[in-house]
Amino acid sequence: MSSPMITIERFLLSQQPEYAKGDLTTLFYDIALAAKMIATQTRRAALLDTLGYEGTTNVQGERQRKLDVYADDVMFKMNDHTGRLCAMVSEEREDWIQIPDNYSKGHYVMVYDPLDGSSNIDTNVTIGTIFGIFRTLDDKNRGGLEDCLRSGRELVAAGYIIYGTSTMFVYSAGQGVHGFTLDPEIGEFLLTHENMRFPEKPAYYSFNNGSYRNWDPGVQKYSDWLQSNEGPRLSQRYIGSLVADFHRNLLYGGIYGYPGEVSLPNGKIRLLYEAGPMAFLAEHAGGYGSNGVESLLDIKPANLHQRTPVFIGSRELVTRAEEFIRKEKSK
Ligand code: AHG
Ligand code: MN
Ligand code: MN
DSSP states (O other): SSSSBHHHHHHHHSSSGGTTTTTTHHHHHHHHHHHHHHHHHHHTHHTTTSEEEEEOOEEEEETEEEEHHHHHHHHHHSSSSSSSEEEEEEOOOOOOOOOTTTSSOEEEEEEEEEEEEEEGGGGTEEEEEEEEEOSSOSSSOOOOOHHOOOOOOOOEEEEEEESSEEEEEEEEESSEEEEEEEEEETTEEEEEEOOOOOOOOOOEEEEOGGGGGGGHHHHHHHHHHSSSTTTTEEEEEOSSOOHHHHHHHHHEEEEEEEBBBBTTTTTTIIIIIIHHHHHHHHTTTTEEEEEESGGGOOOOOOSOOOOOOOEEEEEHHHHHHHHOOOOOOOO
């Protein structure tokens, strides 16, 4: 082995700017610990009887799978008592989450999608976890709805964990995007992908083409262009887990899209804890995230579970999507 072995903890302590030391570093470490627990449960789900549905629905009316509930619980319990957070928001909970009264409140807010790509859980296909971290608005009066309803521009850090053939932790605290791979034998995340950037030349596009007939004409024309000889003539790869599709496109170049549809005008992806953090990561890797009109980072959510159309990945492909949409709208 030629390169040095750098654990996520050491990297955080040595490579991050001053502001990321202390609370933010230990917060990352706690999220990494939660990720190890979710990864372990995910790998053994069929053996532990944690596949299938819980029998409940979340606020978006989606049936919760057992692993959705498990992952939500782990993320919450790993972070409620540490004194680093003053509020949390989870895809699986209707209201924002208060830090229990018996614990001290910190200066950060964590928003998260505990298990992304739920439809893939029972089929042994890659899933993920997404998180974003804001600083509280007011140090004296910490923890309220207004601390949670923030635009992606205000994120101080974001990341995802991908549970694939290996488990990876990918994050940015504003100084590049860095990836760590879990060595399950020793239980540590080790630096494997320092300073990830979208490659110049894209290779893939990731849209659910089964919805083509329900897209606006601008999106249809853009999707035709992506496949055409006049355009980049990309191959299509769609997993159906935003984390997995984004991760592949970050490594090989490409775009993930979840446009609005006739019966779902804002698409399916949630702004606060899915689109925002992923757009933050995209920008710090030289890419871009848009709702088709403007940067996803510039939209302040009016409610916690607000949905938004998403086009995210290699910068040039995303700006071309905006152009196609603009042109068709102006007709
Ligand atoms: P979640 O499992 O957290 O609800 O998110 C699933 C999202 C996203 O990850 C994925 O790209 C998309 O839903 C897949 O939806 P379709 O099956 O409609 O393509
Ligand atoms: Mn999701
Ligand atoms: Mn989810």
